[in-house]
Amino acid sequence: MIVIDAASPTPPYEQLRAQFAKQIQDRTLAVGTRLPTIRRLAADLGLAVNTVARSYRELEEAGMIETRGRSGSFVSAAGEKALERARRAARDYAAIVTSVGIDADEAIRIVEAALAAPLSERR
Secondary structure, three states, X not given: OOOOOOOOOOOHHHHHHHHHHHHHHOOOOOOOOEOOOHHHHHHHHOOOHHHHHHHHHHHHHOOOEEEOHHHOEEEXXXXXXXXXXXXXXXXXXXXXXXXXXXXXXXHHHHHHHHHHOOHHHOO
C-alpha cells in the first residue's frame, strides 16, 4: 500500500518512488508484478499525473521497473542487479573511506547527508 503524506517536506514523487523502491527491494512486489497505470495511480492517490510519471521514470532509470509500451510497467528482474550494484558501491565506498582515514561514524554521516539531499543533487 502506498501512502502519500501531504504534510511531509519530502516531495510526493519522492515519497512514491521511495515506497515502490522499498517494496521492490524487500520483495513485497515480486519480479514481473504489473504496477498500476500512471493515470489510475494518480487518481487513487490524488496526485498529478506528472508526479506519478516522474516516480515511474526514476524507478525505470534505476532499473527497478520496466515499461512495456501499452502493456504497462512491471517490476524488473534488473531490480536485483540494482541491489547488487548498490552493494558493490558500498564496498568501494568503505574501501575509500578506510584508505583516507575516515572513521565509520563519519563515513555513515556522509552517506546520510548524501541520502538526505534532493535526488537532483545526488547525480
